[in-house]
Amino acid sequence: MxxxxxxxxxxxxxxxxxxxxxxxxxxxxxxxxxxxxxxxxxxxxxxxxxxxxxxxxxxxxxxxxxxxxxxxxxxxxxxxxxxxxxxxxxxxxxxxxxxxxxxxxxxxxxxxxxxxxxxxVTAIAMTEPGTGSDLQGVKTTAILDGDHYVLNGSKTFITNGQMADLVIVVAKTNPDEGAKGTSLLLVEAGYDGFAKGQNLDKIGMKAQDTSELFFQDVKVPKENLLGAEGMGFIYLMQELPQERLSVGLNAIAGAESILQQTVDYVKERKAFGRNIASFQNTQFKLAEMSATLTMARVFVDKCLDLHINKELDVVTAAKLKLLTTEIQCDVIDECLQLHGGYGYMLEYPVARAYADARVQKIYAGTNEIMKLIIGRSLV
Ligand SMILES: Cc1cc2nc3c(=O)[nH]c(=O)nc-3n(C[C@H](O)[C@H](O)[C@H](O)COP(=O)(O)OP(=O)(O)OC[C@H]3O[C@@H](n4cnc5c(N)ncnc54)[C@H](O)[C@@H]3O)c2cc1C
Missing domain, CATH: 1.10.540.10 (Acyl-CoA dehydrogenase/oxidase, N-terminal domain)
Structure with a gap:
């Protein structure tokens, strides 16, 4: 490496x-x-x-x-x-x-x-049953009434949703406005009217709780507004590069680990009286993946370096999220293929990694949204 x-x-x-x-x-x-x-x-x-x-x-x-x-x-x-x-x-x-x-x-x-x-344990609740990519379409409302906001609405796919003691909820404090009417509220799990739905059954990341959250006339103290009213959308835009860096770090580390495990596997597994590793196809696949991951590693580390110097911009973070998650899923798919039927068995880490990785192209902004961000910066 x-x-x-x-x-x-x-x-x-x-x-x-x-x-x-x-x-x-x-x-x-x-x-x-x-x-x-x-x-x-x-x-x-x-x-x-x-x-x-x-x-x-x-x-x-x-x-x-x-x-x-x-x-x-x-x-x-x-x-x-x-x-x-x-x-x-x-x-x-x-x-x-x-x-x-x-x-x-x-x-x-x-x-x-x-x-x-x-x-x-914290969570952040942006996505709703009716809107995910289009965050301006959030329907959850938080209407100021004296010394508290009255929160109504529902969220879904919320990571740490079952365990969360504190949830940052994205809500409209001014429903007549789009992005400008959006605010962030700190909502404690114990507040009356706040209920957690079922722990959602996913294809991967089985040990991670992902939940629906429901808010019915929840009284959120005014002092639990996070930042200024109406600034929620801007705060989200400011913080998303760090979220996307986090996804990229996870993606490449996970793919590197699976590649190494695959190298070990093909050296052991035999077919036609030879190790799988001795086939040229195997070596070429491993070589391609190793080369791609080396390039990705350099990019991730550069982005990490930029971030600690407060220089990681939105477009570069979108490029990072797009490329690393595509690479992660492609590499794990090839590694699974090199495991043959065993690669499809959940007993093998490559099978679990295959299921776990898929969501990386979906959350933290889908990869199509990453392309929109990058595309807009070009034209
Ligand atoms: C396991 C998991 C954990 C999650 N954790 C959280 C969390 O902690 N907090 C949270 O708030 N959310 C979370 N999410 C939600 C996630 O961020 C959303 O699922 C994601 O943003 C996509 O939104 P959506 O599901 O509504 O899809 P949609 O927005 O309905 O998109 C459907 C498809 O249309 C495409 N699409 C949408 N708009 C455009 C466009 N303008 N141009 C081209 N294509 C477009 C999308 O890319 C996608 O392919 C999680 C999701 C999962 C699966």
Whole structure:
């Protein structure tokens, strides 16, 4: 593998300890969690104790205040070990950063320490049954009434939805306006009128809870508005590059891991009296995948480097999300083929990776939406 230069030795030490943590605390239970449709709360609490959740949160709010490369390490190791069901990325890279960026002092003091120690699991609820790609079409409303907003509507496909203690809800505070009427609200799981629907049955990422959420006349205190009223859409646009980087990091680490496992497999498996690895087709496929992943790795690391210098723009992040997830799905498909029938058996990591990877082209903005963003920047 090409030498990576984006990480320092302290990130690699963190990587070693996080990998050990996953081996001890997640790998032995993952199959059980897949059956249950969610990971245990204990995992979150233990991860919090070790500083693996939201490492970028500043010390004054209970965090360690390090750079996003620590999040990247967490994303990569979860993907490496085929544990994509663990929703730390959604929490640390996507939801919590909204509170850090737009929260008031009171909100940060109230919520961030729990986000770091694992007592507060977060989710972000944008998608609704009637709208996903077109976020301006959100129908959930939050109408100000004295000292609180009255929240009504429903959301679907929400990652960490069953476990979430705190949900950032995208709602229209001014339903007559499109993007300008959109705001973000911090909604606690215990609020009256907030109900979680069923844990949705997916083709992959079986250990990750994905839920519908329902809001019926939920009284959300006015002080739980996140940032300014009407700025929700702009905040979403500002934070999405980090979400897409997170997806890209996961994609390439996951694909690299499956490629390595496939190399090991073809060296063992025999057909026509020879190792599968000895066939020219096998070597050519492996060579193509290795070359593609090397190129992708360089691009991901460059984007990570840009991001920690606050220079990752929306279009570059869209290119990253588009390319890495397409590459991930193509590589895993080829690797599955090289496993023959065993590749189709869920007992083999390549089969689970195949099912897990598919959603990467759908969430965080579909790949068609990525093409729209890139296309618009060109013409
Ligand atoms: C496992 C999982 C986890 C998720 N987690 C979350 C979460 O935590 N929070 C959250 O808010 N959402 C989450 N989502 C929702 C996800 O972000 C949406 O599914 C996604 O944005 C697409 O929206 P949609 O499903 O409504 O599809 P639609 O918007 O209905 O799109 C259907 C198809 O039409 C295409 N399309 C739409 N508009 C255009 C256009 N203008 N040009 C060309 N093609 C277009 C799309 O690309 C897609 O192929 C999750 C989804 C899944 C499956």
């Amino acid at each position: 090409i030498k990576r230069t984006v990480f320092e030795s302290e990130h690699e030490m963190f990587r070693d300890s996080f990998r050990k943590f996953l081996q001890e605390e997640a790998v032995p239970h993952h199959h059980e969690w897949e059956k249950e449709g969610q990971v245990s709360r204990e995992l979150w609490l233990k991860a919090g104790q070790h500083g693996y959740l939201s490492p970028t949160v500043p010390e004054e709010y209970g965090g360690v205040g390090v750079d996003f490369r620590y999040n990247a390490v967490v994303d990569e190791e979860i993907a490496n070990m085929g544990l994509s069901g663990i929703g730390f990325g959604l929490h640390s890279d996507i939801a919590v950063p909204y509170i850090m960026a737009y929260g008031t002092e009171e909100q940060k003091k109230k919520y961030l320490p729990g986000c770091v120690n694992g007592e507060i």
